[in-house]
Amino acid sequence: MTDLYENGAAEANKTRAYWALTALEAFGRKTGQNYFDGTLNVDAEALGEVTGDLLADVFHLARLNHMDPEWITSAAYRHFEEEVKEEEEGTTD
Template identity: 45%
Template sequence: MPDNEDRASWAAIACQAMGARTGQAGYFEGDWVIEPELLMEIGGDLIGNLFHLAVLNGCDPRQMLMNGAGHFMYELREEIEEAEEAEALAEFEEGFQELENFLELGPGKGE
């Protein structure tokens, strides 16, 4: 069964493949090690490109983001529960609620 490091490596492969086409290929140091600011750049580009793909296929990009966040939270919850870190789980669940609120309202709304 894959763990979250496996999932991170799959994401790195997607970023590396996209980077090979966009000139961002040299960002990674090894399998999935990358400077945070570079990850924010290429990761944001990949997410934006997935949104374009979603729209072209009649999908709602916000729903795609919610689905991804839901998968992330489920997988993270599993990892935290296995490590029996209840405090960490509560913090991440609070963060997920903030993400849901953001997606429902949109940036800059309801603040």
């Protein structure tokens, strides 16, 4: 794998967004929610619908594995905040 930060934090976050898009596209193919065209330009309503459904299903998976879905949400949001902070500050700690 190449250095995620090779082109800076903003590009690293764009790469992360593409990874998320890839996951949503795969989920959408399985659920019949084929709303994506491979670009980061996603209709807000479609993004909300598919993301909400995927997260709910991840929460079901967490529950089946005796894990608190709220912990996942909190951890994910902390990661997101740090990555945005890196972008805004121009750092890559």
